[in-house]
Every structure is written in structure tokens, then in C-alpha cells.
Amino acid sequence: MTNASKPISNSRATRPVSRVISRIGSIARWALAVAACLWIALCVAVGPLYWQDSSIANWTGTNWAYFAGAFLIAFGIVAALVRWARGIPMFGWISGKHGVEPRRIIPRSWRATAHRVALTRPGAMLCSVGRAAARLWVRATDRWWKIALILFIGWLWVPTTLVSAFGADIRSQAREFSWAWNQWTGLEQPYIGFFSFVPMDIYPTAHYIWPANPTYLTDQHNIVLTVFYGSVLAVSRYFTESNDPGFVVLSALQMLFATFCCSASANRFLNLPWLQNAPHRQSPSLRGAQSGRSSAADFAHPERRSRSAALPYMPDFAHPERVLYASNAHARSHATVQRLPEGAAGWFTRLVIILFFLLCPLAVFSTISLTKSPLFAFSFVWSFGVWYELHCTWRAPRDGAPIHLRKRSFVAFTLASVVMLASAKYAWYIIVLQIVLALVSDYRRWRTYIVALLLPVIVLHGGVVALTSTGAIIGGDPIESRGIQLQQIARIAQRDPDSIPQSAREEIAPIFNLDQMADAYFPQDADPVKSSGIQSKKVSYRWRSVTPEEMAQFNDAWWQIVKANPTIAIDAFLAKCYGYFNPTDSPYVSMDYYVTSDYVQQQTDGIQHWCRHWRIQVADAARAFGSIPVLGWLAHGNFYVTLTLLIGAAEVIMRRWRTLVTHLPLLLLMGVMITAPANNFERHMLPVAFVFGFAVLTYWRESNTEAVDYAGAHE
Structure with a gap:
């Protein structure tokens, strides 16, 4: 055997191994996609059961039909996306000279008819008008400030007529700051005591977490946002003796921030400004x-x-x-x-994305809703656009030096991270994941990620940890992250209390009152079980007296209770999260709630009298549209969450690993939804819904390129 023949022999020997590895990888990728489709199908199938407060034990043939139908639709969407990305017709068989024919959304006969119509004089005039309108729209959206102007004008009616929207959270934040201000000015106030009731008792936060020295600021709603909101409202009360001007200012500022974030990201995706x-x-x-x-x-x-x-x-x-x-x-x-x-994107893509922000109730009401989730969502959109620029300017080591991020994009990247960390506590988990993935996939631009991502985490999250450890503020109660466990214990205590072992009862007794948990249990929301709310709430959580040593027994007691009745435990888990992945499920709390909440309509001085009936009409119109079968899904966050999960499954099959680096935070946000206290709470779905159009555009662009390569491989 000659030396020249040896490499050929080795290559031939490794081909079967590489084929096996490739086949295993392909099977694993499709298995992940099938798992996503099965999860969506399960969430759709159990919906009718939990709408009737039933159990998965009552699963019938009807539920099997829902399950099979939902799975076939979900898997069909994934398969169609993969076929589209490979240049194969989304539906039908492969044909053509080389085995692959060009993809067509509009049938050939329709296109031929349209061409004949275009040759007539009226048709030609209509086509000319259409082309002129398309050119005008593209020119009207080819800069970020033009998009911002469109969004600003389109959203201007929201802060001027609806004024502001909020719930209980911002009032609690204002209360916290007021108590802290009173303390700083020397006013004596109650602190720990059985008959005292301070802001930390509303959430509640266990007394063992409180420092010995009195303090009234907590990290329950993120300390940075609490201080900002609280100080603005305090200034408002000082000059006007009312919170209303403060609410107006905060909502107006958020609307301007939303306009900037959405226009900046839309510009990056639509116009590729770099x-x-x-x-x-x-x-x-x-x-x-x-x-x-x-x-x-x-x-x-x-x-x-x-x-x-x-x-x-x-x-x-x-x-x-x-x-x-x-x-x-x-x-x-x-x-x-x-x-x-x-x-750059075409006129139709621009129209759809901008109309979503202008018309979808999720985006419209979020512009003035003073809860932490909309602020996080808009900053996430801002960051998502910069991630796309980083993704598009990635360069392999063999292609030369890396392309550095533009200065304005670097500043935007840093500021977006800061706002995300300041608005939501779980933001630091998402950013840390992004840091790890970015340093692995794009290590040559490590300075960008260290400065724009890691430093804000160290400063903001590290600062909160330091303030908590020194007793300057009170940290969040760990019970907040145990919503699934609490719902499982409460449901079992309500539906089958005799199944709870005595040892588990003894371990959980110092932490929770099982009878009160059973009485307070509500399938959609874990807040009643953990005693969140005003002073007249049911005290199931013994936050005043529980100790760290007693809390250490919680997991063991929970496991004993779940093992004793796994069916009801599964019911409690699914009933608390199925709505996030079931487009047919109506939201438990939609964004229009904040527009007409009692806190706005009953507990404000002047806002409640400004366009009061108009506010009700707008909220009712949004609910009416959302209740329309299928078409109303466009107004609900779970529709975009479900489709985003399917797009992610298609990206896994297509091995778009660097794209997934920028999209994996969306999957982590879905995990946040599952562990959130309530089911189908729309404000938790806002980040995914806001970037859905951008994710679709990314998939479409990459599929166009890969389809060309796939077709070339078959020539």
C-alpha cells in the first residue's frame, strides 16, 4: 500500500462512524423538538379539565383527541419550518430537475392570474400605486428616529387618555419608601411585633430575614425600582399632596422609553444599520x-x-x-x-412588526403599566436588538480579526443590561447565562461581554447582596420561589388531606397551617397560599414565627406529601402553568387589568375622573377582541410563547447554534413563567411576545441562505 492511499483508506474507515454520529445527533435534535410538541399538546389537552376544576385522573377520549390534534399541529409547524429552511416546499412532495424546486407561498396559478391582471390598464395603475406606497413605507422606516416618530404618534393617545395603569405593586413600593423616609427623618414606627403590621408583612417576608436594626426597604420588587418609583411619588405628594402626578410622570417616561427601545431594535432588525x-x-x-x-x-x-x-x-x-x-x-x-x-427587510415585514407594536393590547397597555415586567420587557427588546447585531457581525477566527461592536451599540448594550437588572430580580440569571454562552461562542470579543454584561451584574446584583448582608435592606423571602411546591401541598390538603403522612404534618406545622392552605388554595394563583395581600388575608404562612431551622424541613415535608398523592401533585403543577403554552386558554390576568384596576379607578384622586368611561371601553374592547376564537389569540401572550418554542425547536433541528445563543434567554424566560406564582399571567410573557416578530425575521433570513446551499448540494 502506498503512502498516498493511506489517507484515503483512513477516510473511508471513518465515514461509517461519522454517519452514525451524525444520525445520533439528528435523532437527538428531533427528539427535543418532539418533546416540545408533546409539552404543548399536553398543555392544550388538560385545558378543558382545569377549566372545570377537574383532574388529570378524569382524562377521557376527548382529551386524547385534543392531545393528538395539538401535537400534530405543533409537529406540523416544526416540520414545515424545517422544510422551508432546506428549500423544500412546506407542504407536498419534492419534485423538480434536481430534486428541489423553489419555494412558493402563492400558487403558480394565482401568480399567473395576478400577472394577467397587472397587464391591464387598471391593474397597471393599481400596481404602480402599490409600488409607490411600498417605497414610501420603506423610506418612512429606514431610520430609527423615523420608526420612533411613528411609534410615538401611534402611542400618544395612550398616556393622554388612559393616563396611567398600575396594580398593587407600585403602591407597595410607595409605601415602603414612605416608611423608610419616615425612619430617616426620625419618626418612630412599629417594627417587629405581633400587633404591628408594616410593609414587609404584606408580601409577606418572614421575620427571621429582617435585620435587628429597623429597616423598611426590601428587594421584593427590586430595590432600585422601589427607590426610583417611591422617590418620584414622594416628590409628587410633597408638591401636590397626591400620587397622581407621579403616576402620570412615570407612565409618560415609560412610554418614551418603550418608544426608544422598540424603535432602536426594529431599526437593527429591519435596516441593518451597521x-x-x-x-x-x-x-x-x-x-x-x-x-x-x-x-x-x-x-x-x-x-x-x-x-x-x-x-x-x-x-x-x-x-x-x-x-x-x-x-x-x-x-x-x-x-x-x-x-x-x-x-434589509421588505415593506410587508416592516408593516407587520410596527403594526404589532401599535395595535396589540400587550404592547399598547404595557407602555404605561407601572409594574416591573413591562419595563424589563422593553429593556429586553433593546438588548435583543444588540444581540442580533453581535450575531450578524460574528466572524470566525479564520476570517480575520473580529468585528467590534459599534460604540452606540456598546452603550446601548450596557444600559439595557442595567435597566434589566434594575427592573427584575431574575434578570441576573438570564444575563449570566448569556455571558457564559457568549464567551464560549464569541470569546474574541470577550471585552464587550465583560463590560456590558458582567460589570452591571457585579455592580447591581452584587450591590443588592451587599446591602442585604449588611442589613440596610431586607432580601426577598425564599418562599416566593416555591410556588409550585406550595400549590401541590395546598391542593393535596384540600382534595385529599387524609393522604398526608403524620411525619410531614409535624415537619410543616411550624411553617404552614395546612387547614388554612387548603382553604386558601386557588388553582391559578399561589399568592393566597403564601399569605400575600392585605392584613385581612388568611394566615397560612407563619411568617412571623418561622425560623431558618424549621424552613430547612420544608423540602422533606413537601416530598413526603407529593409521594403520597402524585396525581393531585401533577394536577397542581399543570394547573399553575399550562396556560402559558395553551393558546386556547384565556389569560388569568391580562394587561388590560392594570388599565381598569380598582387602584386606578377607585383609589386615585384625579386619574379616576379623567376619561373614566373611555378607559373602560378600551379595556372592554381589548377583552372582546381577545375572546374571538383563533383571531383573538393574536392579543394573548401564550400564542407568541407557543410559536417561539416551536421556532426554537426548528432552530435546534437546523443546528443554528449561534442563533440559539441569542434565543436561549427566551427559553429561560419560559422557565420563569412556569415558576411564577400565577398561571397565564400576561405580564410575564411580554418579553417573548415583543421579540417574536424579530425571531421570525431571523429565522426567515437564515432559511433563505440555507435553502440556497441545500439546493446547491443537490445539483
């Missing part, structure tokens, strides 16, 4: 050049130019994502009017 400085520069082919074939833009990497340097192009303003190749003279004559880089 390419606009040199829109006409061409570069050699990155894939497929050796085969001699030309192709469209690399949508997976928009910073890379078209492969065909020999063919000049002109833009199609109605579809700027398309490149029209023409003669040199014709292209040069139109080169001066091109403003958008190759790969």
Missing part, C-alpha cells in the same frame, strides 16, 4: 463560489456582501431584501438612490 456606511461594497463569494453559481445575499450573515461581484445590481425599494441584477449602465444610474443595505 452596513449602511458602505452599502455598495461587494465581496467575493463565501459559499458556493467554487461551484461557479451566484446566489442572493447571505441572510445568516448580512454583513457579508453578495457573492456575485461580476453582476452589478439595483435595489427594489418595494422589496429591499431582494437584489435586481441589471446592466452596468442601468445599475450605475440607480446606485445613488439606494439607502438600505442588501438584506
Whole structure:
């Protein structure tokens, strides 16, 4: 055997092994997708049971039908997405000269009919008007400030007529700050005592967590946001003797912040602004050049130019994502009017995304809702846009030096992280995950991630930990993260108390009153079980007297209770979270709740009298639209959560690992939903819903590129 033949022999020997590994990987990826579809199908199938306060033990053939139908639909969506990404028709069989035919959404016969209509005089005039409108819309959305102006004008009616929207949280934050201010000014107030009732007792926070020295600020709703909201409302009371001006100012500021965040991210996704400085520069082919074939833009990497340097192009303003190749003279004559880089979004994509923000109740009501979730959601949208820029400008080590993030994007990345950390406590988990994934996949730009992500975590989260450890503020009660366990114990205590072992009763007695837990149990919400609320609440959680040593017994008692009755425990778990992944389930608390809550309509001085009936009409109209079968799903967060999970499953199958680095926080947010105190609470779904259109656009762009490569492999 010659030396030249040895590598060939080794290569042939490794081919079966590589095929086996590839097949195992493919099976594992599809298994993950099937698991996601099964979870969605289960959540859809149990919906009718829990709507009737029934049990999974009463599962019938009807539920099997729901389960099978939901699974087939979910799996069909994933399969269609994968086929689309590979350049195969989403439905039907593969045909054509090379085994793959171009994808068509509109049937060929419809296109032929439209072409004949366009040749007539009225049709030509209509087409001209349509093209002019498309060009105008693209030009009206080709800069971030133009998008911001559209959103600002479109949202202006919200703060001017609805004024403000809020619930109990901001009133608790105002109360905390007021008590802390009284303490700082020397006013004597009750602290720990059986007959005292201070802000920390409302949540409640166990007394063993309180420091010996009196303090009234907590990290229950994030200390930074509590101090900011509380100080603004305190200033409002000082000058006007009312919280109302403070509410108005805070809602107006949030609306402006939402406008900026959404327009900045929309600009990054729609216009690819990091390419606009040199829109006409061409570069050699990155894939497929050796085969001699030309192709469209690399949508997976928009910073890379078209492969065909020999063919000049002109833009199609109605579809700027398309490149029209023409003669040199014709292209040069139109080169001066091109403003958008190759790969920018078309008019239809721009219209759908901007209309979502302008019309969807989730976005509209969130602009003025003074709870921590909308603020986190808008800052997440801001950060999501920068992540997309980082993803698009990624460069492999073999391609040369890394592309550094633009200065304005770096500042935006840092500020978005700060606001996320300041608005939601779970933000630091998401950011830490992003840091780890980014340093693994894009380690050459490690300075960007250290400064923009790690430093804010150290300063803000580390500062809160330091303040808590020194007794300056009171940390959150660990009971807040045990919603699933509490619901399982409470449901078993209510539905089958005799099944609870005596040893478990003895261990949990110092922590919870089982009888009160059973009486307070509500399948949709864990707050009543953990005694959250005003002073007249049922005291099931013994927060005044429980000790750390007694709390250490909680997990053991919970496990004994669950083992004794696993069916009811499963019911409690599913009843608390199934609605997040069931588009047919109506929200337990929708965003319109904050618009017409009693805190707005009954407990304000002047806001309740301003457009009072209009406020009710708007909220009722949103609920009426949301109750429309299928069409109303567009107004609910669980529709976008479910589809985002399916898109993520398709990305796993397509092995888009770097894309998943930027999308994995969406999966982590779904975990936050499952562990949240309430089921189908729409404010927890806002981040996923707000970036859904951007995730779809990303999938579409990358699928266009991969479809070309897949077709070329079959030529």
C-alpha cells in the first residue's frame, strides 16, 4: 500500500462512524423538538379539565383527541419550518430537475392570474400605486428616529387618555419608601411585633430575614425600582399632596422609553444599520463560489456582501431584501438612490412588526403599566436588538480579526443590561447565562461581554447582596420561589388531606397551617397560599414565627406529601402553568387589568375622573377582541410563547447554534413563567411576545441562505 492511499483508506474507515454520529445527533435534535410538541399538546389537552376544576385522573377520549390534534399541529409547524429552511416546499412532495424546486407561498396559478391582471390598464395603475406606497413605507422606516416618530404618534393617545395603569405593586413600593423616609427623618414606627403590621408583612417576608436594626426597604420588587418609583411619588405628594402626578410622570417616561427601545431594535432588525456606511461594497463569494453559481445575499450573515461581484445590481425599494441584477449602465444610474443595505427587510415585514407594536393590547397597555415586567420587557427588546447585531457581525477566527461592536451599540448594550437588572430580580440569571454562552461562542470579543454584561451584574446584583448582608435592606423571602411546591401541598390538603403522612404534618406545622392552605388554595394563583395581600388575608404562612431551622424541613415535608398523592401533585403543577403554552386558554390576568384596576379607578384622586368611561371601553374592547376564537389569540401572550418554542425547536433541528445563543434567554424566560406564582399571567410573557416578530425575521433570513446551499448540494 502506498503512502498516498493511506489517507484515503483512513477516510473511508471513518465515514461509517461519522454517519452514525451524525444520525445520533439528528435523532437527538428531533427528539427535543418532539418533546416540545408533546409539552404543548399536553398543555392544550388538560385545558378543558382545569377549566372545570377537574383532574388529570378524569382524562377521557376527548382529551386524547385534543392531545393528538395539538401535537400534530405543533409537529406540523416544526416540520414545515424545517422544510422551508432546506428549500423544500412546506407542504407536498419534492419534485423538480434536481430534486428541489423553489419555494412558493402563492400558487403558480394565482401568480399567473395576478400577472394577467397587472397587464391591464387598471391593474397597471393599481400596481404602480402599490409600488409607490411600498417605497414610501420603506423610506418612512429606514431610520430609527423615523420608526420612533411613528411609534410615538401611534402611542400618544395612550398616556393622554388612559393616563396611567398600575396594580398593587407600585403602591407597595410607595409605601415602603414612605416608611423608610419616615425612619430617616426620625419618626418612630412599629417594627417587629405581633400587633404591628408594616410593609414587609404584606408580601409577606418572614421575620427571621429582617435585620435587628429597623429597616423598611426590601428587594421584593427590586430595590432600585422601589427607590426610583417611591422617590418620584414622594416628590409628587410633597408638591401636590397626591400620587397622581407621579403616576402620570412615570407612565409618560415609560412610554418614551418603550418608544426608544422598540424603535432602536426594529431599526437593527429591519435596516441593518451597521452596513449602511458602505452599502455598495461587494465581496467575493463565501459559499458556493467554487461551484461557479451566484446566489442572493447571505441572510445568516448580512454583513457579508453578495457573492456575485461580476453582476452589478439595483435595489427594489418595494422589496429591499431582494437584489435586481441589471446592466452596468442601468445599475450605475440607480446606485445613488439606494439607502438600505442588501438584506434589509421588505415593506410587508416592516408593516407587520410596527403594526404589532401599535395595535396589540400587550404592547399598547404595557407602555404605561407601572409594574416591573413591562419595563424589563422593553429593556429586553433593546438588548435583543444588540444581540442580533453581535450575531450578524460574528466572524470566525479564520476570517480575520473580529468585528467590534459599534460604540452606540456598546452603550446601548450596557444600559439595557442595567435597566434589566434594575427592573427584575431574575434578570441576573438570564444575563449570566448569556455571558457564559457568549464567551464560549464569541470569546474574541470577550471585552464587550465583560463590560456590558458582567460589570452591571457585579455592580447591581452584587450591590443588592451587599446591602442585604449588611442589613440596610431586607432580601426577598425564599418562599416566593416555591410556588409550585406550595400549590401541590395546598391542593393535596384540600382534595385529599387524609393522604398526608403524620411525619410531614409535624415537619410543616411550624411553617404552614395546612387547614388554612387548603382553604386558601386557588388553582391559578399561589399568592393566597403564601399569605400575600392585605392584613385581612388568611394566615397560612407563619411568617412571623418561622425560623431558618424549621424552613430547612420544608423540602422533606413537601416530598413526603407529593409521594403520597402524585396525581393531585401533577394536577397542581399543570394547573399553575399550562396556560402559558395553551393558546386556547384565556389569560388569568391580562394587561388590560392594570388599565381598569380598582387602584386606578377607585383609589386615585384625579386619574379616576379623567376619561373614566373611555378607559373602560378600551379595556372592554381589548377583552372582546381577545375572546374571538383563533383571531383573538393574536392579543394573548401564550400564542407568541407557543410559536417561539416551536421556532426554537426548528432552530435546534437546523443546528443554528449561534442563533440559539441569542434565543436561549427566551427559553429561560419560559422557565420563569412556569415558576411564577400565577398561571397565564400576561405580564410575564411580554418579553417573548415583543421579540417574536424579530425571531421570525431571523429565522426567515437564515432559511433563505440555507435553502440556497441545500439546493446547491443537490445539483
